[in-house]
Amino acid sequence: MRVYNFSAGPAVLPEEVLKEAADEMLDYKGTGMSVMEMSHRSKAYDTIIKEAEQDLRDIMNIPDNYKVLFLQGGASQFFAEVPMNLMKNKKAAYIITGQWAKKAWQEAKIYGEAIDVASSADKTFSYIPDCSDLDIPEDADYVYICENNTIYGTKFWQLPNTKGKTLVADVSSCFLSEPVDVTKYGVIYGGVQKNVGPAGVVIAIIREDLITDDVLPGTPTMLKWKTQADNDSLYNTPPCYGIYICGKVFKWIKKMGGLEAMKAHNEKKAKILYDFLDQSKLFKGTVEKKDRSLMNVPFVTGNEELDAKFVKEAKAAGFENLKGHRTVGGMRASIYNAMPIEGVEKLVEFMKKFEAENC
Ligand SMILES: *Cc1c(COP(=O)(O)O)cnc(C)c1O
Numbered sequence: 001m002r003v004y005n006f007s008a009g010p011a012v013l014p015e016e017v018l019k020e021a022a023d024e025m026l027d028y029k030g031t032g033m034s035v036m037e038m039s040h041r042s043k044a045y046d047t048i049i050k051e052a053e054q055d056l057r058d059i060m061n062i063p064d065n066y067k068v069l070f071l072q073g074g075a076s077q078f079f080a081e082v083p084m085n086l087m088k089n090k091k092a093a094y095i096i097t098g099q100w101a102k103k104a105w106q107e108a109k110i111y112g113e114a115i116d117v118a119s120s121a122d123k124t125f126s127y128i129p130d131c132s133d134l135d136i137p138e139d140a141d142y143v144y145i146c147e148n149n150t151i152y153g154t155k156f157w158q159l160p161n162t163k164g165k166t167l168v169a170d171v172s173s174c175f176l177s178e179p180v181d182v183t184k185y186g187v188i189y190g191g192v193q194k195n196v197g198p199a200g201v202v203i204a205i206i207r208e209d210l211i212t213d214d215v216l217p218g219t220p221t222m223l224k225w226k227t228q229a230d231n232d233s234l235y236n237t238p239p240c241y242g243i244y245i246c247g248k249v250f251k252w253i254k255k256m257g258g259l260e261a262m263k264a265h266n267e268k269k270a271k272i273l274y275d276f277l278d279q280s281k282l283f284k285g286t287v288e289k290k291d292r293s294l295m296n297v298p299f300v301t302g303n304e305e306l307d308a309k310f311v312k313e314a315k316a317a318g319f320e321n322l323k324g325h326r327t328v329g330g331m332r333a334s335i336y337n338a339m340p341i342e343g344v345e346k347l348v349e350f351m352k353k354f355e356a357e358n359c
Contacts (some may be wrong), residue, residue: 001318002015003318003319003320004318004319004320004339004343004346004347005320005321005339006319006320006321006322006332006333006334006335006339006343006347007320007321007334008150008151008173008194008296008321008325008332008334009150009172009173009191009193009194009199009334010193010194010198010199011193011194011195011334011336011338012336012338012339013197013198013245013249013338014249014252014337014338015338016252017245017248017249017252020248021244021245021248028044029044031044035048035240035241035244036240036241038240040234040237040238040240041234045240048240048243048244048247049070049232049233049234049238049243049247051247052070052243052244052246052247052250053068053070055247055250055251055254056068056203056246056250058254059176059250059253059254059258059259060176060180060182060205060259061179061182062182062205063182063183065207065208065209066182066205066206066207066208067205067206067208067211067225067229068203068204068205068233069203069204069205069206069225069228069229069233070201070202070203070233070238070239070243070246071201071202071203071204071228071233071238072200072201072202072238072239073202073223074191074199074202075100075170075172075189075190075191075202076103076191077202077223078170078189078202078204079103079104079107079108080107080110080111080223081223081225082104082108082142082144082168082187083107083108083110083111083112083114083216084111084215084216084219084223084224085210085211085212085215085216085219085223085224085225086141086142086166086168086186086187086210087108087111087112087141087216088141088214089112089139089140089141090111090112090113090141091112091113091114091115091137091139091140091141092108092112092113092114092115092140092141092142092143092144093114093115093117093134093136093137093140093142093143093144093162093165094108094114094115094116094117094143094144095116095117095118095119095129095131095134095143095144095145095146095160096116096118096119096120096121097119097120097125097128097129097145097146097149097152097154097156098120098125098146098149098150098151098152098154099125099151099152099327100146100149100150100151100170100172101144101145101146101149101170102121104144104146104170105144108144111216115137115140117134117135117136117143118130118131118134118160120154124152124286124328125149125151125152125154126152126154126286126287126288126291127154127287127288127290127291128154128155128156128157128288128291131156131158131159131160131161132158132160132161133161134160134161134163136162136163136165140165141165141166142162142165142166142167142168142186142187143160143162143165143166143167143168144168144169144170145159145160145167145168145169145170146169146170146172147169147170147171147174148171148172148173148174148177148293148295148296149173149293149296150172150173150194150295150296150334151296151298151325151327151328151332152286152287152296152298152328153285153286153287153292153293153296153297153298153332154287154288154291154292154293155174155291155292155293155294155295157290157291159184166186166187166207166210167184167185167186167187168185168186168187168189169185169187169188169189170189170190171188171189171190172189172190172191172194172195173190173194173195173293173295173296173334173336174195174293174294174295175190175192175194175195175196175203176195176196176249176253176259176262176337177195177259177262177263177266177294177295177336177337178259178262178263178266178294179258179259179260179263180259182205185205185207186206186207186210187204187205187206187207187210188204188205189202189203189204189205189206190202190203192242192246194295194334194336195295195336195337195338196246196249197242197243197245197246197249198241198242198245199242200239200242201239201242201243201246203246204225206225206229210225211225211226211229212226213226221235222235222236253337262337263294265337265341266294266295266335266337267294268341269294269335269339269341269343269344270292270293270294270297270335272341272344272345272348273297273333273335273344273347273348274292274297276348276351276352277297277299280351280355281355281359282301282306282354282355282358282359283299283300283301283351283355284299284300284301284302285297285298285299286298286299286300286328286330294335295334295335295336296332296333296334296335297332297333297334297335298324298325298328298330298331298332299330299331299332299333300324300329300330300331301330301358304329306358307324307329307330307331309358310322310331310351310354311323311331313354314347314350314354317350319346319347319350321334333347
């Protein structure tokens, strides 16, 4: 039996995709082998990775002057790749809206001057700071954001005014959750294990002029975007199986109606949960309303014992992974693309029952 899995990542995937992968496990389309067992230079695999890229381009409407890279190392390794590849002036502006932005900022400091031009640390990252007129240095190489803050449940609904500088965004936990105007960014990247596929793949969408040989001295060959771009993500063995599953998820999104449909589906789910939280006598959301994420919904009862009781009873009732991040406490429901609407409806029913019993 499948549970309702509210994990922040690795997270729920569409059941259809998992079933298809299961069907193809022993013999992928007459090749007599699993995708895990085939050469990444084979004809069959070439089709898999090319189709995956094309489907992603179609879904996101990615312009031709952007490269799509399938990489490894997690989003965390990309924290270093950004300064290594972009810090020509050794200066960048970081907006600190949570732990992932902070980690990226700290990593960038190894390579140059990384300036925290805005932060919401003063209120435990429960909001997105006003980024309409930041003090961005003239010679900054880029402005960095974490667009959806997985741990705290906030989202940039308006991109910062970068004053003409290149925008770099970590979209790990909002990737493919809604339509996006790629041209507003220099680099969009994310680990896929939140909303797109299995852990082990990072997708990076990078404007071509940012992919050059002019990288920081000492940048490893593998971490130079030019190496990966020149080799169509096949410089070495890519995370083959993970890319194959991502490709299936892209096809699933297309079938569901693309990113407009995903957005509508995600808004509907989030509304059910937020509407309940806003009138509940027991539970309350922890984030400023205007900055609420559609993907990660943190909430608390205000009583740690009651929080723990809730998580335990929810688990017994088939709602998994509702415990909040270890640094925040309380609860968090991650309701990514593949979470069905019934999952959220049933969770809210369960919360109502818990409230009646404990209030
Ligand atoms: C999970 C997450 C990361 C870290 O991803 P890894 O692939 O584990 O390195 C970074 N940024 C955001 C926004 C995340 O949600």
